[in-house]
Amino acid sequence: MTDTGAANTHGSGSHSRRGVVLGGTGGSWRVRVDDSSLVEATLRGRLKREPSNEAPRRDSDGDRLKLAVGDEVLVEPDARGGTWAICEILPRRSRLARRAPGGGYGERIVAANVDQVVIVFAAAKPEPHPRMLDRFLVIAEANELAARIIVNKVDLVGEPSAHERFTPYERAGYPVHFTSTKRGDGLDGVRAMLGGRVSVFAGPSGVGKSSLLNAIFPGLSLRVGEISESVNKGRHTTVGALMIPLPDENGGYVVDTPGLREIGMWALSAEHLDVCFPELRPYMTQCRFADCTHTVEPGCAVKDAVDRGDIDAARFQSYLKLRDELGQAEF
Numbered sequence: 001m002t003d004t005g006a007a008n009t010h011g012s013g014s015h016s017r018r019g020v021v022l023g024g025t026g027g028s029w030r031v032r033v034d035d036s037s038l039v040e041a042t043l044r045g046r047l048k049r050e051p052s053n054e055a056p057r058r059d060s061d062g063d064r065l066k067l068a069v070g071d072e073v074l075v076e077p078d079a080r081g082g083t084w085a086i087c088e089i090l091p092r093r094s095r096l097a098r099r100a101p102g103g104g105y106g107e108r109i110v111a112a113n114v115d116q117v118v119i120v121f122a123a124a125k126p127e128p129h130p131r132m133l134d135r136f137l138v139i140a141e142a143n144e145l146a147a148r149i150i151v152n153k154v155d156l157v158g159e160p161s162a163h164e165r166f167t168p169y170e171r172a173g174y175p176v177h178f179t180s181t182k183r184g185d186g187l188d189g190v191r192a193m194l195g196g197r198v199s200v201f202a203g204p205s206g207v208g209k210s211s212l213l214n215a216i217f218p219g220l221s222l223r224v225g226e227i228s229e230s231v232n233k234g235r236h237t238t239v240g241a242l243m244i245p246l247p248d249e250n251g252g253y254v255v256d257t258p259g260l261r262e263i264g265m266w267a268l269s270a271e272h273l274d275v276c277f278p279e280l281r282p283y284m285t286q287c288r289f290a291d292c293t294h295t296v297e298p299g300c301a302v303k304d305a306v307d308r309g310d311i312d313a314a315r316f317q318s319y320l321k322l323r324d325e326l327g328q329a330e331f
């Protein structure tokens with residue numbers, strides 16, 4: 001963050017500065033440069049070029065496929081003055097994409113350099129929907145991103161009941177945070193795991209995502225409104241993901257993305273779905289058939305584990321249901 005000089009070693013002009021892409025709609029991107037100031041920048045023409053091994057994009061959306069929210073870039077003042085240009089996109093350390101890396105056609109990158117996916121549900125109002133939670137978790141796993149769960153509004157049901165409901169997820173290895181913005185419970189733990197990281201926030205509306213962030217980072221709401229507004233006024237109606245810098249001593253960002261819902265839109269293959277359920281992994285290597293789908297095969301160690309209660313039956317039902325859906329969507 002403070003290595004202003006380092007940016008110049010990347011071979012771009014001596015006036016280049018390092019920054020992070022916070023948002024953008026097609027042509028114009030909002031970049032937070034290393035001193036925390038915000039600039040609007042356009043992508044240099046040569047960076048828009050399609051790599052030759054990629055199929056032509058069918059997208060009319062300009063450089064959206066090339067650059068993503070969360071990308072670290074070098075920007076420099078444009079020769080024409082007053083404006084900024086993105087002259088280099090630095091290598092990504094991770095991504096949340098609609099297609100697995102190396103999938104041939106251009107990836108649909110929702111956000112770059114993501115550290116974790118944080119899925120927020122309410123203990124009640126709205127009632128938690130485990131199948132939806134499982135979808136979010138599968139998307140995180142398919143992108144090889146760490147995932148965590150926040151169960152907010154525990155004040156409405158009491159902690160024991162909330163715990164009981166999410167035990168299968170804790171047993172599967174996911175960290176589960178129980179919070180109440182109303183009572184101020186669990187906020188320190190959430191703050192500690194957000195600080196210094198890039199977290200994609202997902203979850204149904206009304207579960208308290210904004211309340212939670214505002215309670216942890218007082219004053220954030222104003223800045224969220226500010227950023228959303230300026231990004232929204234672009235010419236496109238669909239707004240992509242948005243990075244919100246956290247006022248935490250360790251830094252960090254929350255990525256707010258509207259497009260994390262339908263699993264059918266994500267290019268996951270049915271054969272690799274079992275890997276996306278971490279609690280299946282110890283058993284799936286012990287099935288009689290190496291290509292066991294854990295549906296109808298004899299000698300399936302996964303089904304045996306479900307029968308014994310070692311794998312949660314509802315989670316396994318989610319696996320079967322998603323497998324069905326993905327099987328139909330395959331092309």
Ligand code: GDP
Binds near residue numbers: 154183204206
């Ligand atoms: P978002 O759509 O996920 O951003 O949810 P909001 O932050 O807008 O919250 C939705 C509603 O839930 C609001 O009326 C909040 O006051 C309420 N709410 C948020 N957190 C809690 C909580 O911990 N307990 C209770 N009882 N209500 C909450």
Ligand code: ZN
Binds near residue numbers: 288292300302
């Ligand atoms: Zn099996």
